[in-house]
Amino acid sequence: MAKQVTIDAKGVHYTPLNQQIRKAIEDGADEIVVNNVLGQRFIGNGLRGNATIRVNGVAGGDLAMFMSGPTVIVDGNAEHAPGNTMDSGKVVIHGSAGDAVAHSMRGGKIFVRGDIGYRGGIHMKQYETQRPILVVGGSAQTFLGEYMAGGLLLVLGLDGAMKAREIGSGIHGGEIVIRGDVDEACLAAGAKKLPLTDEDRARIAPVIREFAADFGLDAEPLVKANYTRIVPASARPFAGKYTWE
Amino acid sequence: MSSNFGSMPLRYRITIDREQCMECGRCVENCPYGVFRWDGNRILINSRNCTACHRCLTYCPRDAIMLQEHPCDYRSHPVWTRAVRESIYNQSRTGKIILAGMGSVANLPIIFDHLMLDACQVTTPPTDPLREPVELRTYLGKKPSKLDFTQKPNGDVELSTELTPNLMLETPIMLGHMSYGALSLNAHVAMARAAKETGTYMGTGEGGLHPGLYPYQDRMIVQVASGRFGVNVDYLERGAAIELKLGQGAKPGIGGHLPGEKVSADVSRTRMIPQGSDAISPAPHHDIYGIEDLPQLVNSVKEATERKKPIFAKIAAVNNNAENVAAVARSGVDAIAIDGFRGGTGAAPRVFRDHVGIPIEVAIATADQELRKQGLRNEVSLIACGSIRESTDVIKAIALGADAVYIGTAALVAMGCRVCGNCYQGLCPWGIATQRPDLVARLDPDVASKQIANLIHAWTLEITELMGAAGINSIESLRGNRDRLRGYMLDEGLLEILDVKSVGA
Ligand code: SF4
Numbered sequence: 001m002a003k004q005v006t007i008d009a010k011g012v013h014y015t016p017l018n019q020q021i022r023k024a025i026e027d028g029a030d031e032i033v034v035n036n037v038l039g040q041r042f043i044g045n046g047l048r049g050n051a052t053i054r055v056n057g058v059a060g061g062d063l064a065m066f067m068s069g070p071t072v073i074v075d076g077n078a079e080h081a082p083g084n085t086m087d088s089g090k091v092v093i094h095g096s097a098g099d100a101v102a103h104s105m106r107g108g109k110i111f112v113r114g115d116i117g118y119r120g121g122i123h124m125k126q127y128e129t130q131r132p133i134l135v136v137g138g139s140a141q142t143f144l145g146e147y148m149a150g151g152l153l154l155v156l157g158l159d160g161a162m163k164a165r166e167i168g169s170g171i172h173g174g175e176i177v178i179r180g181d182v183d184e185a186c187l188a189a190g191a192k193k194l195p196l197t198d199e200d201r202a203r204i205a206p207v208i209r210e211f212a213a214d215f216g217l218d219a220e221p222l223v224k225a226n227y228t229r230i231v232p233a234s235a236r237p238f239a240g241k242y243t244w245e
Numbered sequence: 246m247s248s249n250f251g252s253m254p255l256r257y258r259i260t261i262d263r264e265q266c267m268e269c270g271r272c273v274e275n276c277p278y279g280v281f282r283w284d285g286n287r288i289l290i291n292s293r294n295c296t297a298c299h300r301c302l303t304y305c306p307r308d309a310i311m312l313q314e315h316p317c318d319y320r321s322h323p324v325w326t327r328a329v330r331e332s333i334y335n336q337s338r339t340g341k342i343i344l345a346g347m348g349s350v351a352n353l354p355i356i357f358d359h360l361m362l363d364a365c366q367v368t369t370p371p372t373d374p375l376r377e378p379v380e381l382r383t384y385l386g387k388k389p390s391k392l393d394f395t396q397k398p399n400g401d402v403e404l405s406t407e408l409t410p411n412l413m414l415e416t417p418i419m420l421g422h423m424s425y426g427a428l429s430l431n432a433h434v435a436m437a438r439a440a441k442e443t444g445t446y447m448g449t450g451e452g453g454l455h456p457g458l459y460p461y462q463d464r465m466i467v468q469v470a471s472g473r474f475g476v477n478v479d480y481l482e483r484g485a486a487i488e489l490k491l492g493q494g495a496k497p498g499i500g501g502h503l504p505g506e507k508v509s510a511d512v513s514r515t516r517m518i519p520q521g522s523d524a525i526s527p528a529p530h531h532d533i534y535g536i537e538d539l540p541q542l543v544n545s546v547k548e549a550t551e552r553k554k555p556i557f558a559k560i561a562a563v564n565n566n567a568e569n570v571a572a573v574a575r576s577g578v579d580a581i582a583i584d585g586f587r588g589g590t591g592a593a594p595r596v597f598r599d600h601v602g603i604p605i606e607v608a609i610a611t612a613d614q615e616l617r618k619q620g621l622r623n624e625v626s627l628i629a630c631g632s633i634r635e636s637t638d639v640i641k642a643i644a645l646g647a648d649a650v651y652i653g654t655a656a657l658v659a660m661g662c663r664v665c666g667n668c669y670q671g672l673c674p675w676g677i678a679t680q681r682p683d684l685v686a687r688l689d690p691d692v693a694s695k696q697i698a699n700l701i702h703a704w705t706l707e708i709t710e711l712m713g714a715a716g717i718n719s720i721e722s723l724r725g726n727r728d729r730l731r732g733y734m735l736d737e738g739l740l741e742i743l744d745v746k747s748v749g750a
Pocket residue numbers: 259275276277278279280281294295296297298299300301302312674
C-alpha cells in the first residue's frame with residue numbers, strides 16, 4: 001500500500017522543512033504532500049528514489065536542484081531555477097516559473113504549464129541515455145536555450161505569442177522546438193532554424209502527449225500543430241575566435 | 246592563412262652534437278611534437294615544432310642535445326619588444342584573440358620577493374623544532390564566535406555550541422584545482438595519493454571525479470563550476486568539501502573551454518558530456534546574477550549534502566577584492582580561495598593572463614583586514630593561490646592573513662612539468678597535461694605521487710624551521726601576524742595596503 005505523509009510548511013524555515021521531507025523518504029513514504037508552502041527554497045534538493053512530492057503553494061528557488069529520481073508536482077508557481085542541475089526525475093509546475101528554469105539540467109523532465117522567465121533551459125546538456133526535457137505550456141522570455149548543449153526544449157505557446165528573443169545564443173547541442181513560426185530576427189547568433197521533419201514530430205509526440213495528460217489538455221491538436229525547430233549552427237560556436245601564442 | 250611575413254624567427258633551436266650522438270633514437274621516440282625524424286641512419290631536426298619541454302634532453306644518454314631560446318635576435322627595442330612584435334604578426338595574420346598557456350609572463354615585481362621574514366635574536370629565544378613541537382595542523386571552515394557550555398547535574402561541563410564541519414590539514418599546503426581532462430588520470434591519481442600521504446587535500450577542478458579517484462574521495466575537494474560538468478548529487482556527496490568556482494586568477498571574468506579533442510571516452514564519462522564535444526564553461530554561473538543569488542547557490546549545495554560538508558568559494562583577485570571577499574563571506578561559505586593574477590591555467594587569452602587582476606599578496610592582506618574589520622574573520626578560512634612557488638611564499642601568505650594555500654603549477658613541476666606552456670596542445674611529453682594513452686603512460690603515479698609528497702614534506706620542514714627561528718610554535722600565531730614581515734623596497738602606498746612595516750622599522 002502506498003504510504004502517504006503530509007507536512008505542514010506554514011512558517012517553517014526551509015532547512016527543517018527539507019529535513020522532514022528527506023526523513024519521510026528515508027522512512028519509505030511514496031507520496032509526500034507539503035501544504036502551505038510559501039517560498040521555501042530547495043524543496044526536493046538532492047533527493048534520490050522515486051517518491052512523489054506534492055507542493056501546495058509557491059515553491060521557492062532551486063526547486064529539485066541536483067534531484068535524482070523523485071517527482072515533484074507544484075500546485076502553484078515556482079521561483080528561480082527549478083530543476084537546476086537536475087539529474088533525473090520529473091518536475092510538474094501547474095503555474096509559472098522564474099528565471100533560469102532547468103539551468104544546467106542533465107536529465108529528467110520539467111513541465112511548466114504557464115510561462116517561464118529569462119534564460120530558460122540555459123546550458124542544458126545530455127550524455128548517453130540522459131537527455132533532459134523542458135516543456136513550457138505558455139511563453140518563455142528572452143535568452144531561451146542559451147549555451148544549450150543537449151536535450152529538448154519545447155515551447156507550446158498555449159496562451160498567446162512567444163516573447164523570447166535572442167533564442168539559442170551560444171547553443172552548441174540539443175534542440176529547441178517552438179510551436180508556430182519564429183521570426184529569424186528572434187534567433188541569436190549561433191542558432192539556426194530548421195523545419196520539423198516527420199521523424200522530429202514522431203520524437204516529440206510522446207512528450208507532448210505526456211504533457212497534455214499531466215495538465216488535462218487535448219494532445220492531438222498539439223501533436224499535429226506547426227513547429228519551428230532551432231538547432232546549433234555549429235557544434236563549436238567559439239572555435240573561430242582564438243589563435244595560439 | 247597566407248601573409249607576407251614568411252616564416253617567423255625560430256622560438257627555440259635544437260642542436261645535436263654529432264660527435265656525442267650515438268644514433269640511439271631516444272629523442273625521436275620521446276618528442277611528441279615530431280622535432281626529430283630518421284632519414285636513413287641520420288636524425289634530422291625540425292626546431293620549429295619545439296616547445297622547450299626538455300623531454301629529449303633528459304632522455305639523451307650522451308647529453309648530445311642542446312636547446313637555445315630565441316636563437317635569432319630581433320633588433321632590440323625597449324618599447325617594440327619581441328613579444329609585442331610577434332603578437333602583432335600573429336594577429337595581423339589571423340584576426341583572432343591570442344590564447345596562451347600557463348600563468349602570467351608579465352615582468353612585474355613579485356611582492357613575495359620583497360617581503361623579509363623575522364627571526365628571534367637576543368630579546369626572545371627561537372624555538373628549536375627538534376625538541377619543541379611547532380604545530381602546523383590547520384582547520385579550514387567556520388569557527389564559532391563564542392562557545393556556550395552547559396553544566397550537567399554531576400558537575401561536568403559540556404559544549405552546547407553546534408560546531409560546523411571543518412577540514413583538518415596536517416600542513417597548510419593543499420593541491421589546487423586542476424581538472425581531469427586538462428590533466429591526465431595518472432597526474433590526478435598521483436596528486437590524490439600525495440594528498441592522502443601528507444594529510445592534506447586536493448581539488449578536482451571542474452571535470453568531475455573519475456572512478457579511479459574514488460579510493461581517495463575523502464581527500465578531494467569537489468568543484469562546482471559554471472559549466473556544472475560532472476556535477477550530480479553523487480559527486481557532491483563523495484567530496485570532503487565542495488568548492489564553488491566563481492573565478493580564476495589567470496582569466497578573471499571569463500569562462501573556460503575544454504576543446505572537444507581532449508574529451509576522450511573517459512573524460513566524457515567523468516564530465517558527463519558526449520565524447521569529442523566542446524566543454525564550454527560560461528563566464529558567470531547563470532544561476533548567480535547578483536550577490537544575492539550567491540547565498541542561494543551556497544545554501545542549495547548545503548541542503549543537498551545535508552550541511553555535512555564545508556563549502557568553499559574560489560574567486561579571482563581583482564579590484565575591490567576586500568568587498569568581494571566580505572560579500573562572499575556573508576553568503577554562508579566556510580572558506581574562500583583567492584586566486585591571484587599570476588595563477589596558472591591550461592589556456593587563457595594573453596591579454597587577461599598578463600593584464601587583469603591583482604597580486605595574491607595584496608588580495609590576501611586586504612581580505613584578511615576587511616574580514617576582521619567586519620567581524621567576519623572567524624566565519625571563513627582564507628586560502629591563497631596563484632603562483633605559490635616555495636615554502637617562503639606559503640609562510641608569507643599566512644603571515645599576510647591566509648589560513649592555507651593551494652599549489653598548482655608547483656605540483657606539476659614536482660611531477661616533471663617544465664612550464665613549457667603548451668598544455669593546450671594535449672601532447673604533454675611528461676604525461677601530465679594529455680589524454681594520449683602512450684603519453685599518459687609515461688607518468689608513473691607511484692613515482693609522481695612520491696615526488697609531490699616529498700615536495701610537501703620539504704616545504705613543511707622549511708616552514709617549521711622558519712617558524713621556530715621566529716619563536717612561533719603554532720600556525721595560529723603566524724596567521725595574519727604581519728609584524729613578522731618587513732617590506733624591502735616596497736613603496737609606502739603598498740606597505741600601507743599590506744599593513745606591513747618597512748625593513749628597519
Ligand atoms: S619539444 Fe621537447 S622533446 Fe621535442 S625537441 Fe623540443 S625539448 Fe626536445
